[in-house]
Amino acid sequence: MPRKKVSDRKIYVLDTNILLHEPFAFLSFKEHDVVVPMTVLEELDHIKDSKKDVSRDARISIRAMEDALHDATPEQIIEGVTLEGLGSGQAAPTGRLSIYADYNMSKANSVFTSNENDNRIINAALYLQSHKAPRQVVLVTKDINMRLKAKGAGMVNVEDYRTDQLISDIKYLSRGYHEFPGRFWDKIKSVESRSEGRDTIHTVERSVLPEAYINEYFIDEEREFAGMVEGMDDKHLDILDLGFERMMSRNAWGITPKNIGQAMALHALLDPHIDLVILTGPAGSGKTLLALAAALEMVIEDKLYDKIIVTRSTPEIAESIGFLPGTEEEKMMPWLAAITDSLEALHKHDVNSHSSMNYIMEKANIQFKSINFMRGRSIQNSFVLLDECQNLTASQLKTIITRCGQGTKIVCSGNLAQIDSNYLSPLTSGLTYLVEKFKDFSGSATISLDGVVRSRLAEYAEQVL
Numbered sequence: 032m033p034r035k036k037v038s039d040r041k042i043y044v045l046d047t048n049i050l051l052h053e054p055f056a057f058l059s060f061k062e063h064d065v066v067v068p069m070t071v072l073e074e075l076d077h078i079k080d081s082k083k084d085v086s087r088d089a090r091i092s093i094r095a096m097e098d099a100l101h102d103a104t105p106e107q108i109i110e111g112v113t114l115e116g117l118g119s120g121q122a123a124p125t126g127r128l129s130i131y132a133d134y135n136m137s138k139a140n141s142v143f144t145s146n147e148n149d150n151r152i153i154n155a156a157l158y159l160q161s162h163k164a165p166r167q168v169v170l171v172t173k174d175i176n177m178r179l180k181a182k183g184a185g186m187v188n189v190e191d192y193r194t195d196q197l198i199s200d201i202k203y204l205s206r207g208y209h210e211f212p213g214r215f216w217d218k219i220k221s222v223e224s225r226s227e228g229r230d231t232i233h234t235v236e237r238s239v240l241p242e243a244y245i246n247e248y249f250i251d252e253e254r255e256f257a258g259m260v261e262g263m264d265d266k267h268l269d270i271l272d273l274g275f276e277r278m279m280s281r282n283a284w285g286i287t288p289k290n291i292g293q294a295m296a297l298h299a300l301l302d303p304h305i306d307l308v309i310l311t312g313p314a315g316s317g318k319t320l321l322a323l324a325a326a327l328e329m330v331i332e333d334k335l336y337d338k339i340i341v342t343r344s345t346p347e348i349a350e351s352i353g354f355l356p357g358t359e360e361e362k363m364m365p366w367l368a369a370i371t372d373s374l375e376a377l378h379k380h381d382v383n384s385h386s387s388m389n390y391i392m393e394k395a396n397i398q399f400k401s402i403n404f405m406r407g408r409s410i411q412n413s414f415v416l417l418d419e420c421q422n423l424t425a426s427q428l429k430t431i432i433t434r435c436g437q438g439t440k441i442v443c444s445g446n447l448a449q450i451d452s453n454y455l456s457p458l459t460s461g462l463t464y465l466v467e468k469f470k471d472f473s474g475s476a477t478i479s480l481d482g483v484v485r486s487r488l489a490e491y492a493e494q495v496l
């Protein structure tokens with residue numbers, strides 16, 4: 032491909048939050064040039080030594096830029112150093128990376144006169160916009176308020192960083208199941224059925240649902256059919272007949288599903304062939320209770336796993352569990368109250384619920400662990416409950432999931448409407464990445480739970496607040 036003319040190549044000015052969210056983001060702009068203002072480097076330097084969860088990402092980004100610029104002279108860094116050879120494939124960068132010394136800008140060249148970091152970055156972008164014409168200059172930031180300020184100050188092109196987004200809108204996130212209008216069998220023109228032990232498998236044409244993926248559940252509006260995609264090829268789908276009534280009558284540790292979403296979730300949780308179960312949905316939809324009930328059933332009754340490991344992101348976004356007294360497990364107890372609440376709910380009818388809980392926690396070998404100490408571990412033959420995943424990045428989730436060894440099942444649950452991180456959105460949450468990246472993995476299943484079953488008060492609050 033011929034190299035584009037200089038005037039056709041855009042100049043992207045990156046905000047700090049872009050490099051914190053994706054440390055190698057400066058390599059994602061193909062043939063276009065990338066400018067990093069000096070203020071951004073100052074912010075990265077301040078953050079890399081902090082105790083924030085993004086400090087590691089700041090260090091990675093600084094090292095990556097140093098690797099790209101280490102042989103360049105000061106003049107070359109100002110003018111721009113080629114990024115060719117730092118990537119592979121069609122998306123490999125061919126543009127240039129430069130550092131812009133925005134501290135040297137005079138007040139005459141500045142729209143904002145206050146010394147705030149965001150204002151200096153916007154001033155730098157505005158200066159480049161006026162002095163690099165006719166080349167298009169684009170300010171890239173994940174900060175909505177900064178985008179508004181930049182546009183108000185005269186910045187023509189302001190964008191969010193979308194290279195990291197697998198879907199354009201959260202409404203397109205896979206739900207883990209497909210609901211057919213009317214009756215399922217009215218949509219089927221031809222079918223071949225066979226029995227494998229106690230299971231019945233229907234082979235239908237792929238045209239029934241061309242975009243189906245492995246372990247996707249099928250239900251119909253009439254609530255007469257329930258099945259799951261067990262296999263597929265270019266022309267056919269193999270659907271395991273689960274039976275609507277049979278799914279609704281499943282039981283785990285005294286818990287039966289209250290709706291079809293919970294029934295599908297319970298089926299995936301109790302299936303030993305599924306190593307990863309992803310549960311999304313609003314607060315009160317039963318994610319934690321179902322996962323814990325299935326864990327107790329499979330550890331104590333079925334003896335498929337040796338222990339239950341429970342962890343979650345803490346309010347500091349998995350960075351610190353503070354100076355609470357006690358052992359690691361005692362420190363984690365305040366953050367894992369949802370698990371103990373669910374244990375109480377499962378044993379509320381026992382004569383002595385407190386004694387029952389203590390007995391079950393010892394019998395099931397329930398361990399409460401901090402997410403900080405997952406790196407470097409190898410978790411064998413365990414049932415892992417990872418709660419509040421919406422606050423984790425894709426790299427944090429990768430760290431945890433890659434710790435899972437032989438015979439381990441992991442359940443990742445979260446509510447994308449309750450993200451606490453300043454650096455994540457529903458589109459860039461690690462939970463969203465997990466759902467989309469594992470869609471076609473035969474060892475995983477995703478269920479989006481609808482409806483709040485905690486109480487009518489909680490259900491009404493979810494709808495109107």
